[in-house]
Structure formats: structure tokens, C-alpha cells
Amino acid sequence: MWALRRASAPLRNQGYRVRTSYVFGKLEVPYFWEGNVAGFGTTAALSDRFISFERNNLETWPSSGVYISSHGLSTQAGAENSGEEGNVEDNEEELTSGSEIDDDDDVDDETQNELDLPEGETGLAEKISTKGAPSELFNIIWKAPGLSVPSALDKWVSEGKELSRADISLTMLYLRRRRMFGKALKFSEWLEANGKLVTDRDYASQLDLIGKLRGLRMAENYIAKIPKSFQGEVVYRTLLANCVMSTNVRKAEEVFNKMKDLEFPITAFACNQLLLLYKRTDKKKIADVLLLMEKENVKPSPFTYKILIDAKGLSNDISGMEQVVDTMKAEGIKLGVGTLLLLAKHYVSAGLKDKAKATLKETEEINSKGSRRPCRFLLPLYGELQMEDEVRRLWEICESNPHVEECMAAIVAWGKLKNVQEAEKIFDRVVKTGKKLSTRHYSTMMNVYRDSKMLTKGKELVNQMAESGCSMDPFTWDAVVKLYVEAGEVEKADSFLVKAVQQSKKKPLFATYIALMDHYASRGDVPNAERIFDKLRILGYVGRFTQYQTLIQAYVNAKTPAYGMRERMKADNIFPNKALAGQLAQVDSFKMTDVSDLLD
Template structure:
């Protein structure tokens, strides 16, 4: 782990690292001071870590001390790039970020509902056959109108139908796969109220996860108090931690992590990965602190740990560091999976190292692509990133005769990236005739129209979606907003989004708001910029540096002072990076002084 920490992240000179003989001493968080950093913003408030003692609901930051030697995590330290903190879980524009969204890619999940695996369901059946068996109970729940899932289940049980743990697991898994969390929650409520299932910790964790997704983190945390004490274990808390991290809630995540240590729950690699994933997006400087803690507590990194570290180094344009982490991973006995290979290829492509990227793509493809068609979707996207239209065409021909829906959608995306609109449309039409596509699938083509300023075609596609009975949700809104923005109609994009919110009560994506905010900021429209900034907060998106940077640009472009902006950032426990510090100086410079008043 020490090798990994050194290979992974070298801290800035302001943060000094000394981990010599006393490295084995107890890890302990110490209080930060309230002295101001270079930008004039005070440091974070304190928590203590003997066993990670919590600071309650207050602002939380991590500052580790190892014996007499200190490894601090100062939020004001400069990062490798000004926009390191612009990463976003929800609706990220970065493809590699999608590979790291929930930890599911490497088999790490907050919990396995009902603790059943595919092998336990029926080890002799193929996955397609196993999934077919779940449709019995699942169809009953799916076909139940509105909020009447409980009556449909009562009728099902009244007919003498078996409600085994296996059948319930299959139904819940399918509901989750389709993001039908409300119906899954109704199923659990019915099971509990009718005593049809003897609940275990995994079942309580499933309910907790659904509550967090449907009703928010405060209600999920409150639910824990109603769970029998004997079932309030690591699985329950790590489920809450994963939801906090997935919502980019830094304060809540650190609070729950501290709570787990306070309760003497085992420290797992899953919990550490949640913090790493969050810090990768919001505060990379704290990654080394988590690695130090893992080393001290002898928590071995997983493949997903390495993927997070590799992705973070790639985003920082530190290709040498990325390769060093990769080598460390192999030395520890881990073999790269296709997701990790794709991650490396994307970062090589972004760094302009096309030969290295192509070499990885050849490794992914192997010698006989027809025997491993399941990698085609990945290859199509990666070759499009490289601008290799001939390779995209070659890969598509391999799977064109017997395409999967994933292959088609990847081809649409690839042709769109290469600005081959007709080819993208042709593949999409083929797919729409072969399968019933959902809103997310349509959004791929809609995004292509937006990127190419094809407003009329975008509108026609949305009308087609509505005529097909598809739900117009946040992904579609995001593409529609981009369509209007690209056409120069920012006010129309804003009004369309507000109407959509009023009609559906759904939460727009973070990037949807940010796109509109950026356009108002470019104009120096402070009033509308502040309006969108406020709506982002009301929608539940915690303020972050990226939002303040855009907001500050509105004030800079308008050449007006931003009164109280430092206090607003301080209240959100945010600390300016170099770019934002410069912007703060500019908006301060617009303040009038006695001389300027005389001149006016």
C-alpha cells in the first residue's frame, strides 16, 4: 500500500509528507486552525480521529496525523488543474467517469438484496432463462396501476402463489435494473407489513437504499433508527455511505464514514472506495489521506480502487503517474479488465498518445473479434474518440449481421462523434425497428443533433418520442436544453426546463443547469445567473467550486462587484483554487472607493 500511495499521489510541497519509522503509530485526525489561506478563506472545521470520532452535523474535513509526522488535507492547496473539482457523478460529460459511477462495474455494490446470486437462482440455466423466471412476480408488480402494488401482491398471495426469497430477489433485481425504485419499495413495505419475509440485514439495507433514492438522505438516515439494533451493521451503513457519495454529498459522506468507525464497524475496501470516488471528483488532495488510512488499517485495495486512482491521474494529465499506478496494480496480482483497459485508452487519447491508445484497443479486440462480439460496443466508442472512421466501419461490419442493442447504440454514438449524421440515423432506425427503445436510447441521437446545431431534427425526434408514449425525463431535457443553447436561444432553453420541472416534479441533471448558467455568465447576466445558481441549490445540488467559478464569471463579464461572495463560499465550506482566487480579486476590484466616488 505504501508503494501504491507513493506511486499514486505526490502531495504538494505545502502539505509535507513524512512517513518514516513512526508511520506505524496510531492514525489520528487533528483539529484544523481557522487561519486564512492565501485566498483569504478560513480552513475547514475540525473532526478528531482516534477511531474516527465524528464532529456531528458540522462541516467536516479530514486531516490525518501519523505519529509526529503529518499528512494534512488542506482544501486550499492548489491542484494539478484548475478544473479538477468540476467532475460530476450525475450526468457527467466525461465518458470515463461513467465507468466509475457506483462501484458496480467491478462487482462492488452497497448490498446484494436478499443475498442471492445467479448460481443460487439456478446454476444450470443461462442468464436469459433465469431472468425469464423472474417475470412471474415482476409482471404482477409492473402491471399494477399506480400505487396499488400492495393490493396486487395481496391478490397474488391469496391465489396461493409462492413468495419465496428467490422469487422476491428476482423481482427486486428487475425493478432495480429498470430504476423502478418506487415499486420495489412498495414490495418491501408489503412484505414487511404482512410478515411475508423474515428480514435480514441485507433486506433492511435494500429498503434503506430505496428510501435514499426516493426520499433523500435525511429520511434514509432516520430509517436506520427504526432498524433493529442487531441488524445495524456495516452493510447498512455502507449502503447509506454509497448513496451519500453518489449524490456528491461530501459532508454527509464523511459524517457516515466517521460514524462507522465510531461504532467500531469493520473498515472495508468498499467504504474506502466510496471516499476515493468522491474525492476524485471533489477534492483530489484528500485521496492520499484515504490511502494512508487503508495502509494503516491493512485494507487491501481492490481492482476498483486502482481504477479510481488511474482515472484520477488521467484527469490530471499525469500519464506517467497513471502508468506507474497501473504497474503497481499488476505487481499486486491484478489483471486489467475491459473497463480498465478502456479507461487507459481514453486517457491516452485525451493526452494525444494515439499509438498507445490503439495498442490497447488491439489488446481488447484480440485475434478473433467475431468470437468476442461483446467488446464491439467498447471498441466502436474508443475508435470514434480516436477519429478512426475506417475502424468504426470495420468493427460495425463485424456485428451488423447479428447486432445487440448495445452495439447499435454504440455505433450511433460513434458515428455521431465522427459527425457522420446519416450513418448514425441509419443505425438508429434499424435499432428502433428491431427493439422498443427507451428515452435514454433516444437521448443518444438527440445529443448528436444538439452537438451539430440541428434544432429542427431534434424537435421532430422529441415529438416522435412523445407519440411513442415514452417518458420525457431529465436526459431528454438535457439534450433539449443543449439544442436551444446551440441555436442561441438561452431564454427558451431556460423556460423549457422550468416547464418540464413543473410538469413532472423530476430533478434535472446537474449539467443541464450548468449549461444554462454558463450561457448567462458569458453574457454577464448576473440576475439570471444567480437565479439558476439558486435553482441548483433548491434542486439539491450541493454548491461546489465549478458553480462558483461560472457565477463569478458572470460578475467579471458584467464588471460589477460580487458582494458577500467570500462569505457564501465560506458557508459552503469551499476554498478557491487559483482560477477562482483570480476571479475573486477581479470582482473585489470593481468595488467603488472614495476616489472613484469623487470622479463619478
């Protein structure tokens, strides 16, 4: 049951070391992290960056004394997303009305909140994956302008149309799968106003939509409006999932502890949310969540393994990743298409082409039903591997009646192959459908121009996007900034980002600032690197390992000492690995000594 050996072993690129191990079945959970935490005593607690618990008092969930710390990185992550209202596109339609509607099988798929299928309704997932047309109820909502959805529904009901639970569930599932969250929320609010929310999952679904569209604060406030009899575990786990999706560590930990206080059973779902959260923000905490799962006898789900595979892959610990896979097989869990694609992605990133090719071949072999769904994931990977024949073969499968996501995947693939002409041809086909494209679609094509250093083409695409009425968002900014940076025009990239933020007040992506910072660091431009570093802190991107690596490299390239850098890192709970320690040693060598001072 607990065969996850070394799933929480130290991550190589983080520089963590384990002194002793507590055996978690076959999973080795560290007794303590050397240099960070003193050894466990009889009632020792982990540091503020870990889960605190009484080591010898973990009988049951209500009385175990397990609490997730709300300190350490919590302040940082909480600032990253304070629950401000987000921007959600309602135009993620397929290119053809008969296309399949699928959700992405990615490890971070909206934190896997399992809200799409209401309790008691069966067979809906199968119905929605068929090529049949959506229901009449869905079409009514789809065609109605956002604000007029309630009146359109009132008219539909007044005409004597029956509104069954199956209709409601299937329509909501269609809306969610198409990511039409705005209309889904209007539909849910109309259902509530008409007394049609009758289960805790109905209320949880509405809470989820509020969180997506209006922020965590509004979602949390909504709980108080839910009838007490429906304020159960599923509602709070939904709030937890939204906190994780927002990477709000402080709020996620608060909600997890609230669930403990309410004596809800600890579940694999809740633990998976924490694993997702810590995979993104602090991988050292993964071991502690797994230890908690063992103590509470929570069996890992297949998704638990996927998170661990992804965490290992992101850390370039391929051996550890393969150990998790071996454990899955030993537990009798078959590797599905999604897991194999995840493995292939990390093999590609690690430069292990033979293993990547073998995994992709296995993926296609187990896709016995011949579904086109894996194509959208296979195309970019084959492109990364420079396998043009495979890219062409898969695109020919989709070309006659492509989904928009298949088109985007093909564009990425041809971009990796530096075949800009083929990518442009597919993008033009998407544009000519007349469907309103989102900024994400334009950004996909822009990234192709960026990789090929075609700045003029990129600028033309930005103008085309503006003419189409599609406003720019942080993802578009990211593509434009990187386009300028790749063309060597970092000052223009910096200026563009400053103006974009001033005009929209939206928050740029972490990766966007790092792209600028990397370039300044490569030039040894310490003042600008420090300026970007400070900007990241102001926006709440605090205490990330990458920031310090990039900043210290600026000092290294400038051949100037970085006074007080260790203290700054310690304040952010950042502990250097071997590579970062080497960078610090380099900048230390630039410090003035008494002797050098005399010689000067």
C-alpha cells in the same frame, strides 16, 4: 501492500500544494495542505472539510478517534439530494429475449454496492450472463403490472410452485441487472411479508431498493423495522452506498460515523464509498481517506485503484494516473477490461490519441473470450478518436442481434463521426422493436442532433418522445437545453428550463445550468450569470469550483470588477488555483482607483 505512491498528490486543476509528505507505504499523504491547514501537531485535527483524528492515537477502529466531518461541504451536498422520491424506469429491457444481461463496468457503477449477489448463493453471476432464458419466477414478475406483482406471486405459489433460495436470488439479480427496481422492491416486500427475508443481505437489498426509489429518509427509517439481529454492518454500508449515490455528503458522513459508534470493522468497501464521494465533491479529502486506510490496515481493493485512476484522469493528471497504474502492476493486480477502458477514456479526453489507441487495442486483446460486452464502451471511444473503420467493425459484430445499450453506444459513436444518417438508422431500428424507450434513449439521439446543431430535428424528436408517452426528465431537459444553446438560442433554452421545472418540480442537472451560465459568461452577461449562480445555490449546488470559474469569466468578459468575490469564495471554502487567480487579477484591474475617479 501499500504501493500507491502519490495517489493522493495534489490535483493540478484544483491548485492544491503539498508542503511535506507522510509516506503511506509508497503513497504520499500530505502533512498539510498549504494555505488551508496548519501543520499536524501531536494531536492536531484537520479542518472541517477533512477527516478529524488524533494523529498519535490510531490503534484500532473503535478507539481511534477517527470521525468524518459533518461540516464544510456537507451542507452543500446534503441539499443537493434531500432524499426526495426519485424516478426509476422499469423498462430497461433488451432488444431481444436472448440477449446477455450485463451490468456496466464503470467506476461509479451504482457505487459498487455489491448487493446483487446474496450471501451463500454461488454461480449466479455466471448463470445470469449466459444466453439462456430467464426463470419462470422472473417472467411472472416481469409480465405483471407493477402494483399487481404481489397478487401474481400469491397465485404462483398457490399453484404449488416451489420457491427456493436459488430462485429468489437469481430472480432478484435479474431484476437488478435489468434495473427494474420498482418490481424488485415489490418482490422484496412480498418476500418480507411471507417471511422469506432470512439474512442481513436480504434486508440490505430491500433497504437499497427503498433508497433508490423512495429516498434516503425512507431508507433510514426502514432500518428501525429490521430485526435487531440483522442490523449489522452490511445494512449500514448499504445505507452509506445510497448516500454516496445521492451525493449527500452530510448524510454519508453521519452514517460512516454511526458505523464507527456501533464498532463495526472499517472495510475497503466503506472507504471506497468515501473515495467515490470525495472524488465527486472534494478531491482534497481523498488523501485523508487513504491515510485512514493505512492507519486501520485496510488493504485497497482493485476498485480503490479504479477510483484513484478516475480521480487523476478527471483532474487531467495523466502522469499521476499512470503512477497508480504502475502501482497496481507492482502489486500484482492485472488490469481488467474496465480499468483499461477507464484509462482509454481519460487518454481520449486529454487528447493523447496514440496512448488511447494502444490502450483500446490492449483491451480487445485481453478480451480472450470474445465477449461483446466491451463493445458498448469501445464504440464511443473509437468514435471520439474519429476511427470510422473501427466503429463500423464493432457495430457489424453487434448488428445482427444488438443489445439496446450497444445501439445507444453506436449512436453516440456515429454522432461523434458526424454521421447523423447512420445514427438515425440505428435509432429507428430501436424504435421499431416496439419496446417502450426511456428518456435516456431519446436523450442519446438528441445529443447527436445537438452536436450537429440540428435544432429542427431535435424538436421533432422531442415531439416523438411525447407522442410515445415518455415523459421528460432532467436528462432530457439537459439535452434540449444544450441543443438550444449550441444553436445560439440561449434565451429559448433558459425559458424552456424554467417552464419544465415549473411543470414537473424536478431538479435539473448541475451541467444543465452550467451550459446556460457558460453562454451568458461568454457574452459578458453578468446579471444572467449571477441569476444562474443564485439558482444553483437555491437548488443546493453550492461551493463548486466550476461555478466560480464561470461566474468570474462573466465579469472578465464584461470588463467589470467583481467586488467581494474573494469573500464569497472563502465562505464556500473555494481556494483559487493559478488559473482562477489569474481571472481574479483581471477583474481586479477593472476596479476604480482614487486617481481614475479624479480623472473621470
